[in-house]
Amino acid sequence: MNLRLLCWVSTVKNELKGRRLLSDFDANLHELTYQNVWAGFKQLVPISLFVAVFGLAFGLAATQVGLDDSSIIGMSALVFAGASQFSALELWGTQVAIIPLAITIFAINARHLLMGATLYPWLRHLPPVKRYGVMLFVTDPNWAMSMQAFSRGEPAMGLLFGGGISLWIFWVLGTWLGLFFGSAINDPVSLGLDMVMGCFLLAMVFGGQKNLRVLIIWIVAAFSSLMAYWYLPANSHVVVGALAGGILGAIWMEKQQ
Amino acid sequence: MTIETTGFGALIIILVMAAVTLVTRWGGVYVMSFVPISYRIRQFISAMSGSVLVALLTPLAINGDNGARLALLTTAISMLLLKKPLPSIALGILAAALYRQI
Structure with missing residues (x-):
């Protein structure tokens, strides 16, 4: 997993x-x-x-x-x-x-x-x-x-x-x-x-997945989580870290193939 | 809002967890039946689902004893080398156990 x-x-x-495949001919896969x-x-x-x-x-x-x-x-x-x-x-x-x-x-x-x-x-x-x-x-x-x-x-x-x-x-x-x-x-x-x-x-x-983009997303998530852990209300750190990493991921997207 | 974990409290918490998880299992299919989920949103979701674990682990690593840190470090290195979760987790636990016997 x-x-x-x-x-x-x-x-x-x-x-x-x-x-395309399904709508055309092969409808039995499901x-x-x-x-x-x-x-x-x-x-x-x-x-x-x-x-x-x-x-x-x-x-x-x-x-x-x-x-x-x-x-x-x-x-x-x-x-x-x-x-x-x-x-x-x-x-x-x-x-x-x-x-x-x-x-x-x-x-x-x-x-x-x-x-x-x-x-x-x-x-x-x-x-x-x-x-x-x-x-x-x-x-x-x-x-x-x-x-x-x-x-x-x-x-x-x-x-x-x-x-x-x-x-x-x-x-x-x-x-x-x-x-x-x-x-x-x-x-x-x-x-x-x-x-x-x-x-x-x-x-x-x-x-x-492990690459430079993912690594930087993790670092941003870790840093934001820690800042929130120390300076923001209790239990907010997980949400703050997740959002920070997610937002960075949405701004800095992988090249679409 | 906090809920006591004694008696019915635990059941309510578990039901909330189950409901939220169900939303994630059904949500993608449901939304797709109206509008395709954009590439940017997919990138957001996939970055977020890794970040949330990192965010959870960071304070654990910072506040834990050296045994805890050694366990996490061992698991991380084993995952990079072996790429197999079960042995990596086992080695991490073993590292903490050995460190704490000394």
Whole structure:
């Protein structure tokens, strides 16, 4: 799973290609049958096993922050977006400031907007209930794989939906396993386990695109966040940093191919 | 506005998180059915989704103990070299654990 839309430019192109392709002749790519959903499910089981390990890490980190078991499972089941869940833990306390939390979650998960937009050329052939039903399970791995398949002209709606269900099941299952580890460990800090969250988020940052433009965006985000952390009201730093980086990204755009 | 995390509070927070995430999952498709999302807005979203993590991590790195900093540094270097998240995270945690045993 990674945060950046790796093949961003190419997907935009593919989207345009797909639009033309679908409207002209090949309207079967979006088909959603039991067979192809099951095939998609099976295809993503290996990746889902890795996702389960991340889920385990989340369960473990969440118990340390003091969430009760049902809240942890509930969060994984209902939110189903790792980085944002880890970030929520970072903002968790005896009280939670709900507006900064909501904005943070939105900023982290805003990449889903792009996934939905890039999938639209194929999704638009589905009736609304199925279209939005499929989107419930869209996350980084199944999005990336089905976009690749769609752009090769293969039917991938089953991969998107079935694969998403597989990822969801293993994410929740992994979280549940994490609860047992979390309750069995007495001194998590001495084992470095308080860093699960930080290291996870950092790995997500470095897993994305890396170039000079992105590096400078990160530096601006880090600097603004720190300034806000020291001089602005509590909990504003995440939003300030995200906006600063985002605005710079909108001004200094990548060359469109 | 703050919400207590005891009892129903936690449930409300989780429901808010779920609702916001749902908006992001549905929003892109919904908006596209009216008007294509412009290149500039896409660039904004993609820059923002990385920046938000950086913004979250910076105070963690500044305020943390040396074990925390070593963990983050190890994860960053491993990600650059190995390009695999799971081993990088594991190495980061291991670095913090070893440092704190000394």
